[in-house]
Amino acid sequence: MALRQVRKKGDELLRKKARPVGEVTDRIKLLLQDMEETMHKEGGVGIAAPQVGILKRMFIMEPVQGSPEYVIDPEIIKASGEQECEEGCLSVPGVVGTVIRPEKIEVKYTGLDGKERRRLLTEFEAIVFSHEFDHLEGVLFIDKASNIRKAGEE
Numbered sequence: 001m002a003l004r005q006v007r008k009k010g011d012e013l014l015r016k017k018a019r020p021v022g023e024v025t026d027r028i029k030l031l032l033q034d035m036e037e038t039m040h041k042e043g044g045v046g047i048a049a050p051q052v053g054i055l056k057r058m059f060i061m062e063p064v065q066g067s068p069e070y071v072i073d074p075e076i077i078k079a080s081g082e083q084e085c086e087e088g089c090l091s092v093p094g095v096v097g098t099v100i101r102p103e104k105i106e107v108k109y110t111g112l113d114g115k116e117r118r119r120l121l122t123e124f125e126a127i128v129f130s131h132e133f134d135h136l137e138g139v140l141f142i143d144k145a146s147n148i149r150k151a152g153e154e
Contacts, residue, residue, distance in 0.1 A: 004038045004052035009092045009140065018050055018057045018136040021072050024114040028058070032070050032112065036060050044090045046128045048135035051091050059132035063124045074109035074133055077118075085127050087141045088151060097145025101130045 007014055021028060031054060039047040039060055048059035062068040081103025088096045105126045108118050121129050131141055142148055 002034050002037070003041055004034050006038065006042060006047075006051055006090045007053055009142070011091075013053060013055065014050055014091055014135070014140060015138045016050070016055055017138050018048075018055045021056050021058050021110070024072060024110060024112065028056075028072070029112060031056075032058065032060060036062075036068055039090075042090050046132045047090060048132045050135050050138075057136045059135065061125075061128045061132055063128045070112040071129070071132070072110040072112075074107060074129075074136070076105050076107055076130070076133060078106040079130075080104050083123070083127070087127070087131060087145065089131070089141050091135075092140060092142055094151050095142065095148060096151045097142060097148040099131075099141055099145045101127045105129060 035047050035049065035052055038052060045063055046059060046061040049056045057074065058072045060068050060070055079102035082100050083103045084098060084100055086096055087099045103126065104120060104122050106120050107129060108116065111117050
């Protein structure tokens with residue numbers, strides 16, 4: 001495994017739409033392992049492939065420490081409700097903002113084992129999934145946020 005450099009705001013690649021992964025190959029699995037190691041080193045709860053310079057539709061989310069979820073070629077099937085949350089991002093260091101996210105999302109994606117999964121996510125899981133999904137669309141949280149400020153400020 002190897003640490004990857006996290007792309008920062010201003011990097012054009014973060015604004016591009018990622019391409020489908022398709023087959024879950026050994027190379028894809030290795031890249032996801034690298035992403036997980038990078039996410040842990042940086043102290044994140046999620047990281048998307050575009051954040052490490054790879055325009056592929058995949059990310060890792062770990063809303064509960066010790067339980068990473070590998071998400072490949074995700075789709076949001078249905079979203080409902082609203083919740084307000086404070087977000088930050090490894091690609092926009094030192095900044096937080098208030099974002100409105102869906103309260104519940106029904107999602108479909110491929111797991112690391114190549115099998116399709118369908119889940120209903122709520123609360124923090126829905127926030128993390130939505131945030132990482134946005135990266136695959138070339139969207140940063142600051143595009144949707146209000147009250148953007150330095151981390152630690154009210």
